Amino acid sequence: MTPAELSEALRAVLTAAVADGSLPLDPAAVPADVVVERPRSREHGDWATNVAMQLAKKAGMAPRAFAEVLAARLADVPGVASVAIAGPGFLNITLDVAAAGELARTVVEAGAGFGRGTALAGERINLEFVSANPTGPIHIGGVRWAAVGDSLARMLQACGADVVREYYFNDHGSQIDRFARSLLARARGQEAPEGGYGGQYIADIADSVLERVRAAGEPDPLTLSDDEAQEVFRAHGVELMFGEIKAKLHDFRVDFDVYFHEDSLHESGAVERAVTRLRELGHVYEADGATWLRTTEFGDDKDRVILKSDGQAAYIAGDLAYYLDKRERGFDRAIIMLGADHHGYIGRMMAMCSAFGDTPWVNLEILIGQMVNLVKDGEPVRMSKRAGTIVTLDDLVDAVGVDAARYSLARSSADSMIDLDLDLLTRATNENPVFYVQYAHARTRNVARNAADLGVRREDGFDPSLLDHVSESTLLAKIGEFGRVVLQAAELREPHRVARYLEELAGAYHKWYDQKRFVIPKGDEDVADVHRTRLWLNDATGTVLANGLDLLGVSAPERM
Structure with missing residues (x-):
């Protein structure tokens, strides 16, 4: 007998006792799923439930009296050897040996389907994770989200949910400009610009851009003006960097269903549509030449500028458009995984969710992940041979392999900081x-x-x-x-x-x-x-x- 079968037997016993009046309980109060758990002590039986304690008050009965009614009926269920009442009303259930052992055959015959269910069937979930900027290799924090996010997607799907894995491709804004300028400077043999990017990977991508352009017979970017050359390195460099990111994630057994380009929000008019929707809902106002979202009405610590006085969209405007786009694509839930440095981001995002008429933590969930530290020979590993300043996906996989990397990153709660001992993870x-x-x-x-x-x-x-x-x-x-x-x-x-x-x-x-x-x-x-x-x-x-x-x-x- 599986726990699910025992749970269903308990529910049937409850339903029958309510139907014949033995338990004066509203039939609607009978839970769809009666929880059974392993007792801490094996002497207390195979399974235990506190359902009598949960429902007794609704029936106007003492919990033990409620439990006695259930125990008498449950003892007659095939496969149940005995039922004991403990404490204020716990039911401790012992299965007969054959009923317990039958589970072995159930598992083998179910094969890969054992453990899967339909509890979340009908839920459409958009799960966004990693979403690292295409300005460099994925750092160790992003690698943790790759392992945790993909594992969560698999588990949600195993429970029947319709899950779309999504990567938000951040190809709009100043970071991409600094990346392009860094590539151009490296190709010219110059130092990286202030606030730019360094590391061997910048040299590798700059060389690849030059090889690609020259092989295609296009004008050599080093002969173009600064603006023209920067655009060449931006277009090709971002494509090459993001292609590498996707390839590395694939090797890490993580693939996405959707790669969503931030630039498309601005080019398609999605930002304007989101602002218009919020204006129609009465949550937008003008002040100091800018357009504001009244997020303080929904718990934020201050209202947010969404369109600057020069007409340019503020950063949060992209978030508004992106969230609305997800909901218009038919997702019931949007789950976003963010790094520890985004903790202050939660209030404004939940206010945004409320402004659209949705329910925070139901239609929108935000998971915050903490830092990962790598340790080797008792010392912290602080930088990558290739990236120069950060530890990357390649560094971890090269050290311990994909299996150990994925397992070790997923086995701790994502909201806790972890230290990974690379020496331990390579030991048999x-x-x-x-x-x-x-x-x-x-x-x-x-x-x-x-x-x-x-x-x-x-x-x-x-x-x-x-x-x-x-x-x-x-x-x-x-x-x-x-x-x-x-x-x-x-x-x-x-x-x-x-x-x-x-x-x-x-x-x-x-x-x-x-x-x-x-x-x-x-x-x-x-x-x-x-x-x-x-x-x-x-x-x-x-x-x-x-x-x-x-x-x-x-x-x-x-x-x-």
């Missing part, structure tokens, strides 16, 4: 979390191969009542939590929950493996149902480990 030891989880999966595959060599076949027998060792019930219970963890990670926007779950599952599997030399017959021992049944459990564990690693964008190796 249990202290290295990605190795620990991947090794558990590889071990399940090795067991399956050895079993096949000795003629142990799942198809020849399955008796879940044989999975009666405490390590087996512990492993089964941990496997059963997977779907709930995935949904919780998606709803809370916390992919690290899946990583930490996988480490717990790997620990339960390794312990089972060490305690029960279980699948391979010993000596002259004949192959029996106990070997075949344990092979089902072994393979079920491997399935969940592989599914969880896939949600993190990490490979599940067959051998290590």
Whole structure:
């Protein structure tokens, strides 16, 4: 019996008790999903729920009395061995061995679909992350958002949501101008302009621009005027830099559905349309020759200029147009991932959301990520060989590989600062979390191969009542939590929950493996149902480990 099946059984018991009057409760109060969780102590049963404590007041009953009604009925449900009432009204549920063990077959037969669900079906979500300016390689903060954002997208999709991964291509404004001037200066053998960009990558791109232009037979930009030459380096340089960013992200197993160009907002008239919409809603006014958005009405600390006195759009004007564009494309939710330096940005963005008539933190969500520090040989890694001043995606991948990079960045809450020990992440030891989880999966595959060599076949027998060792019930219970963890990670926007779950599952599997030399017959021992049944459990564990690693964008190796 899976946790979902037990939850549905509880709901059916509740519904029946309400229908026959045993529980004086409004049928509408019966929850669509009755939450069941693993008790902290194994002695308290396989699963526990506090549903009686949640609903007793609505029924005008004491929680324990409410729980007694449920316990009596739940004890008759097939697969439930016993139900005990604890404390003020907790229900502690113990499944019979066969019902618990049946989960192994359910997982194997579901395969890649196990852990997926439809709880978020019907939600259209625009998830914007990374969105690094195309003026240099992706720095380590952007790499963290690449790992976390893509993992979150996978988890939202696993729960049924329609997710579009979007990259906001910042190709409008002064940063791009400084980038173009930096390329031109480097091509001329000059120092970077004030506020410009340095590093070997600038020289590489400048050389590539010259090669591309000359190969196409176009005028040599070094013979053009400053303005003309700068435009050549801007157009080609941005294209080359962004092409490299996309290629590096693809190699990092991150691809976007939409690359949205900021410039298009200004060229298409989207900014003007957004201002007009807000004016019609009564939230725009004129003062000091400028056009203002009255964001203080919605909790911002001050009103914001959206059109300057010279008629130019202020920075927030692009945000207004971009948010409205997302909503007009039919997205129910716009989730934006920003770096730690954007924390002060939240108030004005939520005020903007309200000004459009939407609900902050429902139609618009902002996730703030904290800094990442790399440590090697006990010392901080502070700069890139190529970029000169920052640590980049290449630096991390070159040091530890894609799997370790993605896993280590996604396994901690994004709103906490993390230190990554590059030496630890390259060790083949249990202290290295990605190795620990991947090794558990590889071990399940090795067991399956050895079993096949000795003629142990799942198809020849399955008796879940044989999975009666405490390590087996512990492993089964941990496997059963997977779907709930995935949904919780998606709803809370916390992919690290899946990583930490996988480490717990790997620990339960390794312990089972060490305690029960279980699948391979010993000596002259004949192959029996106990070997075949344990092979089902072994393979079920491997399935969940592989599914969880896939949600993190990490490979599940067959051998290590």
